[in-house]
Amino acid sequence: MLHAWTVEQIRAAESAALARTGDQELMRRAAGHVAWAVCDRLDPVTGAEAVLLVGAGNNGGDALHAGALLRRRGMAVTAVLLDPGRAHAGGLAAFRARRGRVLAVDGAGGGAVAGVLERADVVVDGIVGIGARGPLRPDAARWVDLVPAAALRVAVDVPSGLDPDTGTHAGPVFTADVTVTVGGLKPGLLLADDVAGTVLVADVGFAPKPADARVEVLTDLDVEALLPDPRTGSDKYTGGVPGIVAGSAQYPGAALLCVGGAVRVRPGMVRYAGPQAAAVVARWPEVVAGDDPSRAGQVQAWVAGPGMGTDEAALDRLRTVVDADAPVLVDADGLTLLARHPELLAARRDRPTVLTPHEREFARIFPDLDLADRLGAVRRAAALAGVTVLLKGHRTLVAEPGGTVTVNTTGSGWLATAGSGDVLSGVIGSLLAAGLSPATAAAAGAHLHGRAGERAAALRAAGAHQLWDLLRVPVQR
Numbered sequence: 001m002l003h004a005w006t007v008e009q010i011r012a013a014e015s016a017a018l019a020r021t022g023d024q025e026l027m028r029r030a031a032g033h034v035a036w037a038v039c040d041r042l043d044p045v046t047g048a049e050a051v052l053l054v055g056a057g058n059n060g061g062d063a064l065h066a067g068a069l070l071r072r073r074g075m076a077v078t079a080v081l082l083d084p085g086r087a088h089a090g091g092l093a094a095f096r097a098r099r100g101r102v103l104a105v106d107g108a109g110g111g112a113v114a115g116v117l118e119r120a121d122v123v124v125d126g127i128v129g130i131g132a133r134g135p136l137r138p139d140a141a142r143w144v145d146l147v148p149a150a151a152l153r154v155a156v157d158v159p160s161g162l163d164p165d166t167g168t169h170a171g172p173v174f175t176a177d178v179t180v181t182v183g184g185l186k187p188g189l190l191l192a193d194d195v196a197g198t199v200l201v202a203d204v205g206f207a208p209k210p211a212d213a214r215v216e217v218l219t220d221l222d223v224e225a226l227l228p229d230p231r232t233g234s235d236k237y238t239g240g241v242p243g244i245v246a247g248s249a250q251y252p253g254a255a256l257l258c259v260g261g262a263v264r265v266r267p268g269m270v271r272y273a274g275p276q277a278a279a280v281v282a283r284w285p286e287v288v289a290g291d292d293p294s295r296a297g298q299v300q301a302w303v304a305g306p307g308m309g310t311d312e313a314a315l316d317r318l319r320t321v322v323d324a325d326a327p328v329l330v331d332a333d334g335l336t337l338l339a340r341h342p343e344l345l346a347a348r349r350d351r352p353t354v355l356t357p358h359e360r361e362f363a364r365i366f367p368d369l370d371l372a373d374r375l376g377a378v379r380r381a382a383a384l385a386g387v388t389v390l391l392k393g394h395r396t397l398v399a400e401p402g403g404t405v406t407v408n409t410t411g412s413g414w415l416a417t418a419g420s421g422d423v424l425s426g427v428i429g430s431l432l433a434a435g436l437s438p439a440t441a442a443a444a445g446a447h448l449h450g451r452a453g454e455r456a457a458a459l460r461a462a463g464a465h466q467l468w469d470l471l472r473v474p475v476q477r
């Protein structure tokens with residue numbers, strides 16, 4: 001498992017290390033990682049031109065020390081000092097000692113900066129790191145806007161303009177190919193991967209405690225360990241029995257897609273209870289199907305919602321599963337019904353429950369929560385409703401009422417296809433039935449679904465039903 005920490009937590013861990021090791025040494029270590037990230041991506045290194053955007057804090061100090069190292073590798077390096085009087089003294093001395101070129105934006109050098117940036121092979125962003133307050137100020141933002149897209153763009157610690165805690169950016173932001181982040185991951189880097197690029201964690205000798213992290217990422221190995229395959233002595237019930245309430249005359253395909261997700265994640269038994277029983281069995285002969293969830297027999301977790309419609313019959317089925325003792329996942333039309341009947345959601349408070357909205361569905365159920373900050377919104381939603389909330393999107397987030405959020409980092413745009421969410425809810429239903437906790441089932445399901453989406457992209461396999469075959473492909477080691 002990977003962990004991410006807030007700025008406050010990073011600062012607390014850093015201050016202990018500062019007392020032990022001293023800030024110059026930490027900075028030199030951070031700079032070493034930045035220089036390595038640059039050299040590893042350039043060919044040839046010697047003779048390449050780098051520009052450092054240097055702010056007034058220690059983030060600029062990291063960049064200047066990195067610039068000194070790049071000079072040693074034979075690069076032409078120019079440091080652009082955005083606040084020349086306050087540039088980090090130790091960093092500037094190290095950089096000058098290596099005969100780096102310095103331009104001050106408030107002096108004669110200001111006019112030359114645009115030209116230097118235009119020619120750069122590499123731009124290192126040391127404008128601000130975790131000391132940033134609010135959106136980039138205009139005097140810094142103007143240089144970010146001039147960074148050429150063709151250059152290798154390397155951010156030190158955090159891309160300037162990006163809020164490290166939330167991944168939001170209200171104004172201009174340094175768009176990085178690589179972010180070398182110091183001491184530990186920050187949540188914003190996970191959420192705004194389009195801004196942070198590849199994230200490398202620079203180990204400089206301190207790290208906050210994993211147990212303190214409130215943001216996590218599952219890895220392939222974590223998920224694989226959660227999915228034990230059948231063993232000698234297993235029977236069809238030991239893997240858990242999911243029950244699926246999905247599909248309608250209007251959306252028959254949703255029943256097949258959702259059931260398919262459930263069947264293909266774990267063997268065992270899947271039940272179906274809805275108006276598409278005949279079609280489900282025709283496609284999935286292993287499924288035990290009927291039309292009434294109250295007469296479905298033993299079910300260890302219910303999934304209700306994909307394409308089920310929002311009429312009285314759908315509402316009756318939803319009431320049945322909400323009243324059930326088993327864990328329940330509600331998706332799609334089921335969420336629309338919950339928004340109209342908040343008493344149904346209140347009835348699930350503190351019981352194993354997962355809601356899987358996309359942003360429009362989320363806004364219907366939690367109209368007061370601002371989705372500009374998705375991490376904050378999903379966390380508040382879980383706390384308000386007292387259930388696990390999975391917010392879909394390019395970065396799917398899973399929040400549990402205790403406040404921990406799992407960020408899913410697998411996936412591809414090929415998942416943005418009708419019915420792909422139906423497959424996801426079936427996958428998670430199977431994992432819930434297998435006994436995983438709501439948050440773990442949701443996060444592991446999103447991870448598997450995302451990997452299937454990546455394989456779909458590689459194979460150019462269009463259509464949500466293609467995901468069935470791609471869900472349980474063994475991890476390559």
Ligand SMILES: NC(=O)C1=CN([C@@H]2O[C@H](COP(=O)(O)OP(=O)(O)OC[C@H]3O[C@@H](n4cnc5c(N)ncnc54)[C@H](O)[C@@H]3O)[C@@H](O)[C@H]2O)[C@@H](O)CC1
Nearest residue numbers: 023026056057058059128129130131132133135136137157
């Ligand atoms: N303290 C240390 O010894 C270490 C610090 N490290 C680096 O130091 C950084 C933190 O350093 P600082 O605390 O000095 O803070 P920063 O360097 O991140 O930012 C402070 C500077 O940015 C300016 N600033 C703040 N908000 C701004 C905005 N919205 N627009 C434009 N300018 C803004 C401030 O006026 C100040 O000059 C980390 O991100 C990391 O890169 C690492 O080298 C590890 C060791």
Ligand SMILES: Nc1ncnc2c1ncn2[C@@H]1O[C@H](COP(=O)(O)OP(=O)(O)O)[C@@H](O)[C@H]1O
Nearest residue numbers: 358392393394411412415416418419420421422
């Ligand atoms: N651009 C994207 N990148 C990665 N995953 C995406 C993207 N867009 C959507 N997804 C994923 O695809 C799925 C779509 O689900 P949903 O919106 O419920 O669609 P449907 O209702 O048609 O099944 C979700 O798992 C979501 O996270």
Ligand SMILES: [K+]
Nearest residue numbers: 125128156158
């Ligand atoms: K930065």
